[in-house]
Amino acid sequence: MARADWPPERLRRALRLYVLTDRGLSRGRSEVEIVQAALAGGATAIQLRWKAGPLAEAVRAGRALRELCREAGALFVVNDRVDLALALEADGVHLGVEDLPLAEARRLAGNRLVIGFSPSTLEEALAAARAGADYLGVGPVYGTATKADAGPAVGLEHVRQIAQAVSIPVVGIGGITADNARPVIQAGATGVAVISAVVAADDPRAAAAALRAAVDAALAGRA
Ligand SMILES: Cc1ncc(COP(=O)(O)OP(=O)(O)O)c(N)n1
Ligand SMILES: Cc1ncsc1CCOP(=O)(O)O
Numbered sequence: 001m002a003r004a005d006w007p008p009e010r011l012r013r014a015l016r017l018y019v020l021t022d023r024g025l026s027r028g029r030s031e032v033e034i035v036q037a038a039l040a041g042g043a044t045a046i047q048l049r050w051k052a053g054p055l056a057e058a059v060r061a062g063r064a065l066r067e068l069c070r071e072a073g074a075l076f077v078v079n080d081r082v083d084l085a086l087a088l089e090a091d092g093v094h095l096g097v098e099d100l101p102l103a104e105a106r107r108l109a110g111n112r113l114v115i116g117f118s119p120s121t122l123e124e125a126l127a128a129a130r131a132g133a134d135y136l137g138v139g140p141v142y143g144t145a146t147k148a149d150a151g152p153a154v155g156l157e158h159v160r161q162i163a164q165a166v167s168i169p170v171v172g173i174g175g176i177t178a179d180n181a182r183p184v185i186q187a188g189a190t191g192v193a194v195i196s197a198v199v200a201a202d203d204p205r206a207a208a209a210a211l212r213a214a215v216d217a218a219l220a221g222r223a
């Protein structure tokens with residue numbers, strides 16, 4: 001069961017524009033700078049995605065991001081690590097097939113964390129929903145160079161299949177920009193998750209605003 005302060009409709013709205021941090025792509029700008037700009041542009045969820053460097057530094061960055069998200073009313077999620085998510089009092093944790101199994105994460109976190117999961121297949125998506133995942137991140141929808149082991153694009157049909165099969169929200173991820181976000185929503189996703197389109201942008205605030213406008217327009221067209 002998810003956190004009481006993120007009931008299903010609030011969570012669904014928070015997953016419209018989900019921005020993940022990536023220090024390697026941020027062109028020397030800090031996580032705080034990027035996240036401030038992303039939130040100002042309309043990001044509704046932020047994920048601290050920390051793949052290298054001292055954990056103590058992740059804690060420092062995470063504390064600052066948690067405060068920014070609280071002020072903005074945005075969902076704050078930590079990638080991969082339940083311990084870090086709990087230590088930061090994050091809203092959630094995002095797990096993949098190579099991370100701590102969902103059931104273990106739920107056992108450790110109870111209802112203190114929203115848990116997101118990235119399935120590779122429809123079967124994994126159904127199993128994750130049964131095991132108590134609160135949302136799914138499905139991708140890479142389009143080709144991406146950001147995650148070396150992401151594999152080839154899964155395509156829009158895969159998003160559609162999973163979104164139809166589960167009742168929890170699905171966000172599309174991988175190679176998404178303001179120009180190609182619309183079909184992802186039309187395929188049934190609640191929102192889109194991005195890294196390079198915002199983190200590596202010349203103007204991350206404007207990039208987030210363009211993405212948010214594209215998602216909102218597509219959601220309005222679907223209603
Ligand atoms: C929202 C969202 N969707 C998918 C992922 C990918 O998770 P994972 O497969 O565990 O890969 P890493 O991000 O850990 O490299 C995600 N992080 N967020
Ligand atoms: C973390 C992740 N999981 C699947 S694709 C991907 C990378 C997304 O990055 P980008 O938005 O730059 O393609």
Ligand SMILES: [Mg+2]
Pocket residue numbers: 079080094095096099
């Ligand atoms: Mg992971």
